[in-house]
Amino acid sequence: MSFPIVRHRRLRQSAAIRGMVRETVLTVDDFIQPIFVAHGSGIKNEISSMPGVYHFSLDTLEEEVKEIVDLGIPAVLLFGIPETKDSVGSSAFDEEGIVQQATRKIKALYPDLLVVADTCLCEFTDHGHCGMVHTFERDGHVCGDVLNDESLDLLVRTAVSQAKAGADIIAPSNMMDGFVQAIRAGLDEAGFSHIPIMSYSVKYASAFYGPFREAADSAPQFGDRKTYQMDPANVREALREAESDVLEGADMLMVKPALAFMDVLRLLRDQFDLPLVAYNVSGEYSMVKAASERGWINERAIVTEMLLGMKRAGADIIITYFAKDAARWLREGK
Template identity: 50%
Template sequence: MIHRPRILRASASIRKIVQETILQPQNLIAPLFIVEGENIEEEIPSLPGYYRRSLDKTLEEVFVLFNLGIRSILIFIKCPDERKDNEGKEALRAEGLMQTAIRAIRKHIPEMIIMTDIALDPYSMYGHDGIVKDQEIDNDTTIKILAKMAVSHAQAGAHFVAPSDMMDGRIAALRQSLENAGFHNTGIMSYSAKYASCFYGPFRDALDSAPGFGDKKTYQMDPANRKEAIKEVLLDVHEGADIVMVKPALSYLDIIREVKNATNIPVSAYHVSGEYAMIKAAAQKGWLNEDQAIMETTLSIKRAGADLIASYFSKDIIRILNNL
C-alpha cells in the first residue's frame, strides 16, 4: 500500500495536530434571558440547566462567561404581560429592562461584546415579531419600530443589534437609522435565514412569547427551501449586515455551508433551544453521552462553516475543551 490514512489517526496527539476544525471560546455566543426583579435565578423547565435571571444575577453570569473566554453574549428580555401591546412601546422605553441591562453590562464588563435581540415578539400581546393589523403582520410599520428599537439599544451601549424578525427591508432601515443617529460603529448581526422551525418551543417558554394566533410562516422561511436562504442572505449583505445568521443550526448544516460559500462576511449559526433540549433529554435517559453529543454537534456546526455559534451549551463546551 502507498496510502495509509490510519497513520494520521494512530494516537490522540496525532489526531490533535491534524484536526481540521478547531473550536475555541471566542467562537461562542452565550444567549441570556433577563427578567425583572432581584436575586432571581429560575431554571427553565424545557431548558434543563439553563436559567432566567434578574439583572444582578445576570451580571454575575457575564463575569463567569468572560473569565471562561467567551466574548459575546446575546440578550433576550422577558417582558411582563401587563406591558405587552401591539405598538412596541416597552421595547422603545429608555429605562426598559433591555436598555438598563445593556448599560449595566457595558459598565461592569466593558470588554464583553453585547448583542441584543431586535424583534417585537417578547413585547407583543400577540406573540408575533411585528405589528399585527387585521390578523396579519404589517411589514413596513414593523420595520419603523424595529429601527427605533435598534437606535435605543445603540444609545444604551449595544455593540451589535440582532434583528430576528425576518421582515423585508429591515436591515436597510436599521442601518440607515443607526447612521442617521450617529451610531456608525454599531454592528448588525442579521438573522438572515431564519426558518419556521418546530425547534423554538423551549425558547418561547423561556420568554412566554409563543404566537397568540396562527404561526410565523408568513415571515420565517419554509424548511424545504435552500435557494431562498441565499437570496435572503445576499439581500441582507447588500443592505448593510455585518454578520449573517442561519437559524436553526443542526437541521440546516447544508444552508450554513451554502451561506459561507456565497458570502465574504462572518457567518453565525444558532444552536437553538429544541436542539439543546433533545440532547439533554436523551442524555437524561442514558441514551447517549451528553458531553460527546455536545462536542460532535457543535463541531458539525463549525465544520459546516459557522464562524460564530450561539449556543446554550457554551459553558459546557468550555468545560469539555479544558478537560481534553
C-alpha cells in the first residue's frame, strides 16, 4: 500500500505521539565528563579555546566534581597537567602524579563516581608525543621516530599506577601497536584483573583536537602523530584496529573523533558486540560554542542533535565536554 492509505505524518501529529515512537533516547547515564587537573592551589582557569571548560587544582576540584555528581553524570575522564616533563613522561606513572592524586581525592569524596584515567604520555613528555622517541637532526631540524615496543612498558607502568590510585577504568589513548595486550597483562599481573580497559581503538590523526592541545599542553614539539594515529581517509583500517583490541582483551571500544566519523561508529557497532564509546572532542565542542556565542545557532538544539546522532550511529557511551549542559537540559525536559 502507499499514499493516501499510508500517511507517515500520522505518527508526528503531537509531542506525545512523537515521544512514544522515538527510536533513540539520550539519558544522563550515557555521558562521561572530561576534567583537566593541574598542580597548584586556587586554580580554576578557563581554557580560552574551550569556553566553560577549566583547569582545576586539587583544592578547587571538589566543587566541580560535586556539580557533576549532583547532575547524575556517572563518570569523569581525567587528564593531568604535570609540573615537570621529561623524555619518558615519568610524571604519568608517578604515584604522586597529578592524575593519581586527583583520582584518590575524587574516590574519597564520591566513591560511586566512576573515574576513567586517560592512559597516555603526551601530556607528560617534553616532546609531546605519545611514546618514547628517538630524536635526530635532519637538514638542521629536530626529527624523531616514536618507538612502539619500547613505549609499551611505560604505558603499562602508567596504567598500573592509575589503577593503584583507584581508577575504575583504564582508557589508553596512545595508539601504539599491542598496547591493549601489554596493559591487560600488566594490570592482571599487578592484581587488577577486575579493572576494564576502555580502548581508544580507532583514533584518527584529526584536526579536531586543536583546542585539546591547548587544554592539555600536549602539542608535539616536532613532527606530527600521523605515524601512529589513523589516516582520516581510512575506514577498513578501523576494523583491523578494533579487532586487534578485541583479541587483546579490550572491554570497550572507542572512536575518536565522533562527529566526522559516524560511519566508523556504525561499522564497529555492526561488527562487534562490546560497548562502544564515542568521543565528542574539543574541536567539535569549540565550533558549537563559537557559533552559539555569535548567535548563529541554537546551542541546545544543535548539541542534542549531535549527541543523538552519535547514539543513533551505535554509541553506548559518549565522552563530551557538553555532559553537564546536556544533563541539565535533560533534567529541564522532564
